[in-house]
Amino acid sequence: MECYTSIKKKMAGMKSMTWKSKSSVSPSTNVNQRNESSFPTLAVGIERHLICITGEDQSWENYGLWRQEQKMRAARLEKQLKARWALEELIEEQLNRFNALYNQKTMVPTRLRDVSQILMPKGSPAHELATLAWLGDWRPSAVLDLLRSLARSSSSLSSSLSDTAGIERILNQLIHDIRIEEAVIDEEMTEIQATCILHLPFAPIKNRLDGPALAFVQSEFKKIHRVITKAQKLRFKALQLVVKKVLNQTDAAEFLVAFARIQDLIHQFATQHKLRKGPVSVPVTAP
Amino acid sequence: MSPKLALFGRKKTTRAFKDYYAQWLHTLKATLLPLLRRSLSSDHHLLSTHVESLHHHFQSYYQTLDAAAQNDTVAHLLHPTWRNPMEAPFLWLGDLHPYTFTNLLRSFLDKDSDESSSDEDVSCVSRDFLDKPWHVTTAFRSPSKSLMAKIDQIECGLRLMAPALAVRYRNAQAGFVEKVGAEWEKCESGSAAAREVVAEAATAEMEELVGVFVDANRLRRSVLAEIMGCTSIYQAALFYQGLAQFLVGFWDRELLREFERCKMPIY
Numbered sequence: 001m002e003c004y005t006s007i008k009k010k011m012a013g014m015k016s017m018t019w020k021s022k023s024s025v026s027p028s029t030n031v032n033q034r035n036e037s038s039f040p041t042l043a044v045g046i047e048r049h050l051i052c053i054t055g056e057d058q059s060w061e062n063y064g065l066w067r068q069e070q071k072m073r074a075a076r077l078e079k080q081l082k083a084r085w086a087l088e089e090l091i092e093e094q095l096n097r098f099n100a101l102y103n104q105k106t107m108v109p110t111r112l113r114d115v116s117q118i119l120m121p122k123g124s125p126a127h128e129l130a131t132l133a134w135l136g137d138w139r140p141s142a143v144l145d146l147l148r149s150l151a152r153s154s155s156s157l158s159s160s161l162s163d164t165a166g167i168e169r170i171l172n173q174l175i176h177d178i179r180i181e182e183a184v185i186d187e188e189m190t191e192i193q194a195t196c197i198l199h200l201p202f203a204p205i206k207n208r209l210d211g212p213a214l215a216f217v218q219s220e221f222k223k224i225h226r227v228i229t230k231a232q233k234l235r236f237k238a239l240q241l242v243v244k245k246v247l248n249q250t251d252a253a254e255f256l257v258a259f260a261r262i263q264d265l266i267h268q269f270a271t272q273h274k275l276r277k278g279p280v281s282v283p284v285t286a287p
Numbered sequence: 288m289s290p291k292l293a294l295f296g297r298k299k300t301t302r303a304f305k306d307y308y309a310q311w312l313h314t315l316k317a318t319l320l321p322l323l324r325r326s327l328s329s330d331h332h333l334l335s336t337h338v339e340s341l342h343h344h345f346q347s348y349y350q351t352l353d354a355a356a357q358n359d360t361v362a363h364l365l366h367p368t369w370r371n372p373m374e375a376p377f378l379w380l381g382d383l384h385p386y387t388f389t390n391l392l393r394s395f396l397d398k399d400s401d402e403s404s405s406d407e408d409v410s411c412v413s414r415d416f417l418d419k420p421w422h423v424t425t426a427f428r429s430p431s432k433s434l435m436a437k438i439d440q441i442e443c444g445l446r447l448m449a450p451a452l453a454v455r456y457r458n459a460q461a462g463f464v465e466k467v468g469a470e471w472e473k474c475e476s477g478s479a480a481a482r483e484v485v486a487e488a489a490t491a492e493m494e495e496l497v498g499v500f501v502d503a504n505r506l507r508r509s510v511l512a513e514i515m516g517c518t519s520i521y522q523a524a525l526f527y528q529g530l531a532q533f534l535v536g537f538w539d540r541e542l543l544r545e546f547e548r549c550k551m552p553i554y
Contacts, residue, residue, distance in 0.1 A: 126366045145461045202533060222551070
């Protein structure tokens with residue numbers, strides 16, 4: 001009986017070896033053909049041992065069970081693989097949607113007034129903009145800040161991140177870099193805001209260039225539009241970094257789910273706040 | 288008194304900020320700016336009073352903004368829907384960037400140094416400016432060293448303080464997402480607990496933003512006060528006339544109508 005137990009253990013080891021070889025190679029390769037051909041030899045060896053100890057019937061029964069189990073495991077593996085591909089497609093789709101959203105906002109020719117609309121979208125209540133927006137939508141560095149915070153606290157995210165300290169280090173660096181890029185764009189926007197008093201048609205000291213008043217407004221709005229385009233690109237870059245570079249597939253999916261839900265909750269909070277509190281008011285005594 | 292009568296008899300104690308701003312701008316456009324223009328062109332003895340009135344008008348506007356800034360309202364003040372779409376993109380933390388004031392002041396100085404080098408080039412000079420008496424048109428010619436030093440000093444302060452405010456805004460937003468992220472797993476998403484987490488984090492952020500907004504107004508107010516303090520009465524009059532003209536200009540009906548119809552240039 002002791003002998004039988006040890007052989008069963010050996011067999012279990014061989015099973016796992018066979019699993020590994022089958023799952024790691026493509027069915028069309030020569031390597032796999034070698035594995036396929038070596039498999040009967042291995043099975044026959046096991047079979048012989050079993051015959052010696054427990055008799056023919058029991059050994060065939062065990063082997064049959066083993067084959068059955070192998071089929072089930074292969075089916076499960078295949079299902080998981082398909083799920084992984086499906087997940088990858090969904091992540092890609094989600095990312096493309098963000099890209100389309102940001103591009104649609106910036107690339108489609110718009111009216112001048114739409115530039116204002118991008119910066120202060122009608123669909124986003126003031127509290128939503130104040131909590132997370134930078135030039136009209138998610139602040140790029142805040143996307144990374146959110147991931148860092150989720151990774152620190154979420155057991156599912158941090159447990160599957162193989163090296164939590166390493167990820168934190170990478171995120172700190174990325175946040176630092178993205179913040180620099182944000183500051184550069186902020187500078188450009190500030191320059192436009194600070195000098196518009198020199199360029200707009202109702203500027204006290206007229207510009208040397210002459211032309212219709214609207215042309216001066218158009219020219220300033222064109223500059224702002226360029227800055228917004230840069231901001232949108234940076235926003236997408238931050239999201240892409242999180243999903244493609246920092247996280248593995250499962251974590252990326254988990255992050256995107258949390259990201260969407262948090263945004264939705266903020267939107268709900270801001271909408272309810274707007275309905276409950278109404279417009280800003282001041283005392284009537286104010287001049 | 289019956290409750291119905293009490294309701295009608297109660298005096299209204301607040302008004303919408305939108306209405307306050309419309310009234311403030313109307314006073315600027317219809318009363319203060321014409322008075323200042325008149326005293327700049329002929330009636331000089333009241334110039335000082337009218338400059339003071341304009342200065343006070345701006346100061347009281349920023350004080351009212353401060354008084355209105357509460358946790359509940361600061362988000363609206365930072366994204367004011369009462370400013371029109373032609374004006375809104377040029378606003379920084381809810382109002383004019385303080386650099387706007389120093390740039391306006393410098394534009395008078397630059398213009399005058401240009402004129403001294405080429406007096407015949409008048410195409411760039413506003414007609415308004417040319418119609419004024421000599422001591423008004425020459426108000427900025429050969430500015431004193433102390434004025435130049437003071438402008439440099441104001442700009443130096445702004446270079447430090449304006450970006451610091453932008454960083455505080457950014458950090459407040461980072462704090463918000465960090466709080467939400469830290470509590471996210473503890474609450475089932477979509478549940479009341481998750482809503483509570485978002486509301487609490489947002490309230491904490493709004494407190495910080497009130498500070499940022501009030502400090503931005505303090506900066507705007509102090510730049511105006513410093514300009515008022517370092518300029519002559521004619522210089523201050525021209526400065527405030529320019530500033531008022533600029534704000535009123537955003538509401539030019541004809542231009543706004545054209546703006547609404549105008550397409551973005553394709554480039």
